[in-house]
Each structure stands twice: as C-alpha cells, then as structure tokens.
Amino acid sequence: MKKETLLEIIFGTIGGLVFAIGMCMCLIPEWNMLQTGIIVSIIGFIILLCIIPIYRSHHPKKEHTPIQWGIVFTWIIGIVGALLMGFGMSRIMNGVPTQTDMIVGMICGVIGLLICVLNYPIYSYLNKNKE
Numbered sequence: 413m414k415k416e417t418l419l420e421i422i423f424g425t426i427g428g429l430v431f432a433i434g435m436c437m438c439l440i441p442e443w444n445m446l447q448t449g450i451i452v453s454i455i456g457f458i459i460l461l462c463i464i465p466i467y468r469s470h471h472p473k474k475e476h477t478p479i480q481w482g483i484v485f486t487w488i489i490g491i492v493g494a495l496l497m498g499f500g501m502s503r504i505m506n507g508v509p510t511q512t513d514m515i516v517g518m519i520c521g522v523i524g525l526l527i528c529v530l531n532y533p534i535y536s537y538l539n540k541n542k543e
Contacts, residue, residue, distance in 0.1 A: 416470040423463045431456030482538035490531050497524030 434456050437449025500521025503513045 414470070416466055419466050420463050423459055423466070427456050427459030427462070429456070430459060482535060485538065486531055486535040489534060490528060493524045493527030493531065495524070496527065497521050500524055 431453055434449045434451070434453030437443055437445040437452055439449075443449075497520070500517045500519070500523075503509065503517030503520065506513070509517065
C-alpha cells in the first residue's frame with residue numbers, strides 16, 4: 413500500500429469520526445452541546461478536506477468521457493430504494509408505533525429493500541441493451 417493511500421484512509425477515518433461525533437453533539441438534544449458540536453463538526457470537515465491535496469498530487473487527471481446514463485440511472489434507483497427503506501425503518505422505530513405505522517413501515521422497508529436488491533439486474537439489463 414502506498415503512503416498516500418494510507419494517508420487518505422487515515423484522514424478519511426479520523427475526519428469522518430470527528431464529523432459524525434460533532435453531528436451527534438448537535439442533533440442529540442439531551443447532550444445540550446450545539447455550539448461545541450458545530451465546532452467539532454467543522455474540525456472534522458476540515459480534516460476531510462485535507463484529503464483533496466493528497467489525492468490530487470498523487471492521482472493522475474482522468475480525461476472526460478461521455479456520461480454513462482446507465483450508471484446515473486442505477487445511482488438514482490439505489491438512492492430511492494435506500495430512502496424508501498430508511499423511511500420504513502423510521503416509521504417502525506419512531507417512539508411507540510401504532511399498528512398502521514408498523515404496516516406502512518414494513519411495506520415501505522420491504523419495497524425499498526427489493527429496489528436495492530434489484531438494482532444490479534436493472535444495471536445489467538441497461539448495459540446489455542446499450543451494446
């Protein structure tokens with residue numbers, strides 16, 4: 413493993429953890445640490461930004477290629493599936509859910525999971541039709 417790759421991994425891990433802890437400090441009201449959380453999040457974001465010069469100095473520039481719409485469409489499908497699955501989970505895990513919340517949450521979660529699982533076959537189908 414190259415030294416640059418190791419530095420990227422270290423900065424990414426530390427920056428991500430510091431940023432996540434700062435966000436938790438901001439968003440969990442019981443901690444009562446909004447201002448401190450904002451400062452910690454900014455520090456984590458700055459650590460994450462330190463990856464950019466390391467990456468740019470050691471990775472060659474790629475030439476621009478035409479947009480691959482199959483990949484774009486696959487990303488959109490994956491994001492929609494993950495959001496739908498997350499919506500279903502949040503309906504079930506929010507406080508004391510009613511029976512309606514449980515049913516709607518399970519249906520949305522299963523549909524979102526199926527969308528995520530079927531994402532690769534959709535991508536394969538789009539690439540096969542492109543050729």
